[in-house]
Amino acid sequence: MDITNQKDFPALKSDYRFTKDDEALLLKMKPELESAADEFLDGFYEFIWSFGKTAEFLKDETVLNRHRGKIREWYLNLFGGVYDISYFMKLYKIGEIHVKLGLPTHYVNAAFNYVRVFTLGHVNQQFTGEADLTDRLKAIERILDINLDVLTSSYREEEMSRFLSLSGIEKTLLGFLKKTSSCFNYLLAVALVMVAFFAVGLFGYDVYLLFSGQSPIEKGILTILGSLLILWAAIELIHEEINHLRGGSFALEAFITLAIAALIRKILIFSLSSAKSMDVLLYGGLVLCLALAYWLIVHRIKPARQNRE
Numbered sequence: 001m002d003i004t005n006q007k008d009f010p011a012l013k014s015d016y017r018f019t020k021d022d023e024a025l026l027l028k029m030k031p032e033l034e035s036a037a038d039e040f041l042d043g044f045y046e047f048i049w050s051f052g053k054t055a056e057f058l059k060d061e062t063v064l065n066r067h068r069g070k071i072r073e074w075y076l077n078l079f080g081g082v083y084d085i086s087y088f089m090k091l092y093k094i095g096e097i098h099v100k101l102g103l104p105t106h107y108v109n110a111a112f113n114y115v116r117v118f119t120l121g122h123v124n125q126q127f128t129g130e131a132d133l134t135d136r137l138k139a140i141e142r143i144l145d146i147n148l149d150v151l152t153s154s155y156r157e158e159e160m161s162r163f164l165s166l167s168g169i170e171k172t173l174l175g176f177l178k179k180t181s182s183c184f185n186y187l188l189a190v191a192l193v194m195v196a197f198f199a200v201g202l203f204g205y206d207v208y209l210l211f212s213g214q215s216p217i218e219k220g221i222l223t224i225l226g227s228l229l230i231l232w233a234a235i236e237l238i239h240e241e242i243n244h245l246r247g248g249s250f251a252l253e254a255f256i257t258l259a260i261a262a263l264i265r266k267i268l269i270f271s272l273s274s275a276k277s278m279d280v281l282l283y284g285g286l287v288l289c290l291a292l293a294y295w296l297i298v299h300r301i302k303p304a305r306q307n308r309e
Contacts, residue, residue, distance in 0.1 A: 012088070012149070016142045016146050016149075018139075021135070021139075026079045032127075043118060047114040098154065109152075115144060203231055210223075223269055230265060233262075256294045257294065260294070267284060
């Protein structure tokens with residue numbers, strides 16, 4: 001549905017069964033809900049500040065005050081009784097601003113949860129015992145759902161416009177790459193399961209060497225610990241790959257963890273041999289480099305990527 005089309009906004013209200021009676025009820029409730037505007041705003045900002053990244057969008061006092069005024073205006077218009085094309089166009093433009101700012105839709109949906117809980121709770125308190133209480137609550141539910149629909153439509157249209165801007169060859173190539181990526185992801189999952197089985201076999205072999213007396217006790221115990229470390233890292237990799245197949249991001253840090261585990265096993269074995277002290281130092285340097293790469297991914301690159309999303 002094209003919200004910007006004047007012929008579509010009546011259909012939008014019709015789809016949500018939003019009637020003239022709902023408009024009248026919302027207008028009727030305006031005095032009570034308007035008197036709670038300051039309480040609403042205080043709770044709203046307390047709620048959104050808990051997101052943790054709100055300061056990135058409300059950067060200073062001037063922006064915060066302007067935003068507070070806009071939220072107050074939007075809140076009061078919910079109960080204005082007038083829901084025409086200009087009302088919906090204002091909502092759509094708000095959504096466009098959210099898209100330009102890079103505000104995640106998750107934050108919009110979460111904020112609406114607060115709005116819904118506050119308004120429904122306030123109406124329940126103010127109109128308990130009224131014969132039309134249920135109708136009042138339904139009217140609020142409908143106008144909030146319509147608002148959320150229009151606000152998030154900007155995000156949907158932005159995604160669609162990006163896709164439609166691609167040429168036929170680009171779309172075909174994109175589809176081919178997605179299918180190829182899926183195939184390789186499944187192959188990777190199978191390979192990781194094989195690695196886990198090999199790690200179990202390595203652990204079993206190390207245990208056999210220890211109990212058969214072919215390996216000194218000290219070396220055998222350290223070798224077994226190293227094998228367990230590799231097995232643990234392989235299981236973590238399988239875990240992360242499952243999350244990736246479900247739509248999560250690719251966990252490069254899990255592969256680094258496996259590499260670190262393998263190197264630590266080598267260090268544990270070589271630490272018992274004085275003839276290979278240089279190898280121990282070399283492997284120690286590699287572990288240090290991998291640990292630094294792991295730290296950069298977890299604490300710098302990954303948070304920056306999540307902020308963009």
